[in-house]
Amino acid sequence: MASDTGWLRTSAEGDALTLQAGGSWTVECAAALDALVSGLRADGARRARFELSEVTALDSAGAWVLRRTAKSFEAEGLAIEFAGVAPPFEPLLRIVEEADRQPHEPLRVRFNPFFRLCDRVGYVLIDMVQETRLLVGFFGVTVVSLGAVLIRPRRLRFVSLVNQIEQTGLNAVPIVFLLNFLIGMVMAYLGVFQLRKFGAEIFTIDGLAFGIPREMAVLLTAIIVAGRSGSAFTAQIGTMQVNEEVDAIRTSGLDPVEVLVLPRINALLITLPMLTFLADVAGILGGALMTMGSLDLTFGQFMRRFEDVMTLSNFIVGMVKAPVFAYIIAIVGCFEGLRVSGSAESVGRMTTRSVVESITLVILAEAMFAIVFTVLGI
Amino acid sequence: MAEDVVIRVEGLKTQFGRQVVHEGLDLEVERGEVIGVVGGSGTGKSVLLRTIIGLNRPAAGHIDVLGVDPHSGDPAAERAFKVRCGVLFQGGALFSSLTVTENIQVPMREHLDLPQELMDELAALKIAIVGLPPDAGPKYPAQLSGGMKKRAGLARALSVDPEILFLDEPTAGLDPIGAAAFDDLIRGLQQSLSLTVFMVTHDLDSLAAICDRIAVLVEKKVRVGTMADHMRDSHPWIREYFHGPRARAAIDKDTHSAMV
Incomplete structure (x- = not known):
């Protein structure tokens, strides 16, 4: 089913850029698709049209690659249009678009290694002091109970x-x-x-x-x-x-x-x-x-x-x-x-x-x- | 489409020691449907799920999921099969030493060769799709609430876009509002990602709200049908289950919301 890898053909007519996508746009070939779209340039076009009528399979990874490409064109001031979307794929494109519209935050938080070291040393020290205090307290509790x-x-x-x-x-x-x-x-x-x-x-x-x-x-x-x-x-x-x-x-x-x-x-x-x-x-x-x-x-x-x-x-x-x-x-x-x-x-x-x-x-x-x-x- | 069966179980027998859990169990699940599995405690609902996904070896019978026998012992086939199935375990079963983002990326890393940047973007997308707040990505599972853990587990299950989603008690331990939201989420995802959902549940509200068909485990077998079919069943356990006050409330609520 997903044997035909996704492909993308671009053609420019005046100020309109047409991107004809086909094959299966799924996570299995997402790396290839990612490479495919990364080379795309607007080259002075004013409109971009995504023609998806020949897409045979689409999943959220494929939809995301399309969406991201559309977004980067949009940022360059192009008008975006999706055409030929098969009815089963419509909800998927919608959900990806909705998810993307939510605010994003960095997925990883990085710290300066030196501050991290200080943070850890301090944390361990404070923890040790508290631990000792609590342990002494617990010792007292056991003696009273005994x-x-x-x-x-x-x-x-x-x-x-x-x-x-x-x-x-x-x-x-x-x-x-x-x-x-x-x-x-x-x-x-x-x-x-x-x-x-x-x-x-x-x-x-x-x-x-x-x-x-x-x-x-x-x-x-x-x-x-x-x-x-x-x-x-x-x-x-x-x-x-x-x-x-x-x-x-x-x-x-x-x-x-x-x-x-x-x-x-x-x-x-x-x-x-x-x-x-x-x-x-x-x-x-x-x-x-x-x-x-x-x-x-x-x-x-x-x-x-x-x-x-x-x-x-x-x-x-x-x-x-x-x-x-x-x-x-x-x-x-x-x-x-x-x-x-x-x-x-x-x-x-x-x-x-x-x-x-x-x-x-x-x-x-x-x-x-x-x-x-x-x-x-x- | 009706002929498109994605899960086929024939003559399944499972047993632990001398205790027989299922015997002669037949079940077919069609593409794109949501099937709910119910049954009393100890009737082997979770065992059935675990057997279908290949975690538990049956004593007899044949299982076919997406054309693959999960117990065939052929590593390449089993690997391909695992990419096409997503599983959400009861407590989320997130890897506690990894952040939510890393958890979601585990199946991608294992089965596919994607650039890190794309994996990060896809992880962020899944986080948004399952309705987690965007700052959940760098958090560790211990920092999440029960409901958030389930959502994160769902995001991991959806990581490589499976065709079948297995859910083990997805709404257990959630408050009614959270459970209803989770039901909506699963229904929405099922439609937009065209998933087949196999769900073990005790939650009558979820059964009424999102299941197309219900498989009831009685006498070591399943009886499959719609809610209306089961309402007419004369088996005492099924009668009690679907005619109890809780069932009535759930069904009333569902028909009411359908009318509105």
Whole structure:
């Protein structure tokens, strides 16, 4: 049907220009038609007549090319006339003309790149300040709500709490164990091969006993949990927000913080220390296997050295951090989830944001702990 | 013209797992008509639309759209077929990372080789045709209201001048004034662009106002007819649907406006 490409013949008679169009004027050959009409000049003509009797197919793209050509002639002061328009094409030409008569605005807005940069930097800064303010506010809200539940423990949502413990704790056991086991092995490997230069390979065990329970295990576990559970909190609450479930909770006279946020905070407060303990064990086990293998030690020999250097305070320093990290991950996850608005797209955006933010805050907190413990000399 | 069938569905059977949605469904749509598809919740209105445009594979039966089987598996034929069909999904389904203008240009870019300037002009033209304000072009879908998203989705569906326009609940979620305006728009475009429109809807007003024929999904098949035909049908669901108070109001309104 649309095999015959559109064509255009022009002929001039005195001051009258005749444009004879034919074939199919459709979007498939719009590029060719566009090139065809771009070469047209009025050449002193006073009238232009579009003869369309041989047009076999016309769509809005073809109609637009005709209309635009007519318009440019009109701007040059020519009188325009359309002739031989087949009845089925009339409404199309009319609708294109009407649409064209409406005011046009640029389709793209361009900015100076420098202003754009300034705009973005400023926007990000203001956003960060506001975010921090709101997050601190949310922290306060959760503390108050937690206090209220502690006074009246019946408002503790037990089923929801157990469910969250299963999801954030039990289901995370394999991955936390595996990753910490592997990191323990890597640490031992690095220690053995670096310390061998000084003939001090045995101090690898000191490194493990000091590094894993104190820093590595808890930090790694917190990062895994932030990626696993923090993102899940945001996605779950965000989806509820999109479905207006959170509004339904509010209108039912319930407090979303108490119903949605507290069980998640409490669950992480319970599970993250437990996972950290598991991570301690896994990391040391991985380290032990690696050291035993490369230094030809028996497990007994490893443990004797380990007992000499491992202290209770090392373990406690690691464990103290766990609930703090848990609180950070839980409130950031829930906070970003509650900030989801409108579309499903915003759930994705907020989830990314929540993971980045909680990992950043966890590492910041880790650094603060390091400073405090160093000053206290623990 | 009556012989010019653009969509032909024969013996269609669709099922999900063990749940059979359509069985032995036959449907013919003629060029230039507006056909409305109605049916109760879960009778597979949207499934029918998705099957016809090739998004959903039927378990049995044959589909022919513009002489092409959308499930033939021949990429060149399917590609050519997609240029000739425009689809408006329920929520507009605009690409959220692109502006309205870029959304409209996606099919042009994909299927045709047009100079950028001409694409910009055509996008502006489509924006005007669907009745969006001119400043909507550089906006992102998130900045538009529901009604504007539908109009923008319609502009994208019309981007390369399709022959058949598929609409999935075009007026759902619009206020009555917006819905009536959208109906007028579709009717106007259908006439001026000589489109065939296949419309899934729940909106009795749109059915009465713009559909030439109505296909009712009952018992896994369709019953096709005009509004008057369905009024006489004795099937209980169809009776209830076309004789309910809402249907009466819609029909009265339409006949009234036709008389005025």
